Amino acid sequence: MSFLRRLFGGASRSPDDNAYHIYVRCDRCGRVVHVRIDMRNDLAADYGDTAAEGYTLVKEVMDDRCFRIMRAELHFNTRRAEKSRAVEGGIFVTEAEWNEQQAKDEQRASPGGPS
Numbered sequence: 566m567s568f569l570r571r572l573f574g575g576a577s578r579s580p581d582d583n584a585y586h587i588y589v590r591c592d593r594c595g596r597v598v599h600v601r602i603d604m605r606n607d608l609a610a611d612y613g614d615t616a617a618e619g620y621t622l623v624k625e626v627m628d629d630r631c632f633r634i635m636r637a638e639l640h641f642n643t644r645r646a647e648k649s650r651a652v653e654g655g656i657f658v659t660e661a662e663w664n665e666q667q668a669k670d671e672q673r674a675s676p677g678g679p680s
């Protein structure tokens with residue numbers, strides 16, 4: 566992502582303040598998928614008796630190798646701080662593991678243009 570940020574940095578788009586990022590590794594093929602969550606639009610409020618008690622996010626995630634759907638579910642409190650997370654079909658990993666995969670992908674891509 567830092568590569569993209571460098572590419573588009575300084576453009577007229579405002580900073581991505583409302584984005585939340587999660588990284589999921591597929592159980593079957595080991596591919597890491599980056600998921601960007603828009604905290605303003607993607608969260609669904611959990612309503613208690615009188616008011617929202619927090620937010621839930623359910624996201625279907627598909628990797629680009631075996632194309633299996635993983636289902637991530639995150640819970641947030643009323644201040645939109647994360648309370649818990651779970652994912653079916655994979656595990657959560659760190660941004661560092663995503664960056665590592667990106668670096669490997671760039672190495673694998675042939676530098677000589679179209680094949």
Ligand SMILES: [Zn+2]
Pocket residue numbers: 591592593594595596628630631632633
């Ligand atoms: Zn997979």
